[in-house]
Amino acid sequence: EVQLVESGGGLVKPGGSLRLSCAASGFSFSRHHMSWVRQAPGKGLEWVAYISNSGTFIYYADALKGRFTISRDNANNSLYLQMNSLRAEDTALYYCVRLESGSYSDWFDPWGQGTLVTVSS
Amino acid sequence: SSELTQDPAVSVALGQTVKITCQGDSLRSYFGTWYQQKPGQAPIVVISDQHSRASGIPGRFSGSSSGNTVSLTITGAQAEDEADYYCASRDSSGNLWLFGGGTKLTVL
Numbered sequence: 001e002v003q004l005v006e007s008g009g010g011l012v013k014p015g016g017s018l019r020l021s022c023a024a025s026g027f028s029f030s031r032h033h034m035s036w037v038r039q040a041p042g043k044g045l046e047w048v049a050y051i052s053n054s055g056t057f058i059y060y061a062d063a064l065k066g067r068f069t070i071s072r073d074n075a076n077n078s079l080y081l082q083m084n085s086l087r088a089e090d091t092a093l094y095y096c097v098r099l100e101s102g103s104y105s106d107w108f109d110p111w112g113q114g115t116l117v118t119v120s121s
Numbered sequence: 122s123s124e125l126t127q128d129p130a131v132s133v134a135l136g137q138t139v140k141i142t143c144q145g146d147s148l149r150s151y152f153g154t155w156y157q158q159k160p161g162q163a164p165i166v167v168i169s170d171q172h173s174r175a176s177g178i179p180g181r182f183s184g185s186s187s188g189n190t191v192s193l194t195i196t197g198a199q200a201e202d203e204a205d206y207y208c209a210s211r212d213s214s215g216n217l218w219l220f221g222g223g224t225k226l227t228v229l
Contacts, residue, residue: 035218045156045164045207047218059216095163102170105152107209108218109175111163 002026002110004096009115016086020115022079022096030054030074033099035108036081038092038117046092049081050099086119093117123147125208125221132227133198141193143208143221151210153191155184158205158223167206168193195226203228 008020020036036048049070050059058070069082079096093116097108125145133139143153152171156164166175168184181196191210195202208221 044223045220047220050218061217102173104171105154105169105210107154107166107169109166109169111165113163
């Protein structure tokens, strides 16, 4: 069974840092591109970052560039998101997602259950 | 980058047909994907790869596109289809991903 399990969320003060992890299982992790997507409480989905299967290509949402760093460890089937200089508006449920590709497009599937990050003093 | 625009809320009578739309310039270059999210759950893919239904998605769900608009149609909506629906695609640069603001579907 394909599974993505996030961890590392919690309560952090504004300006603080947090490192999220995602443990992947049930598929060949090193062959898949991955992303993080977040959802603020009661709000919509927001794409955060992308990393290619080898880690060679990395992209970030414009608003997050410079504060967040995505990385991966293919030997340990793990995806990470280092978040620095956190702000109240970063409060959200952070989802780890696999990027699937088809003949015409790509999409995020599956999604983990998410890990909640709360930025508050 | 660009944006994907969805109506915030749509309602449909039980058993009737409803179309949920999503507009954006990036949709002229990239096919859209539709996700369904029920309260307290992670999103799941409904329509992907042009207009293909994801595994396990009932046949009453279908996708279509025209110009800068993609649509999700539910033919014979059921109570269990009540959910938030999000469209998504790459942005025009191809290096970023966009989500629409979501449409809350109510089945009356």
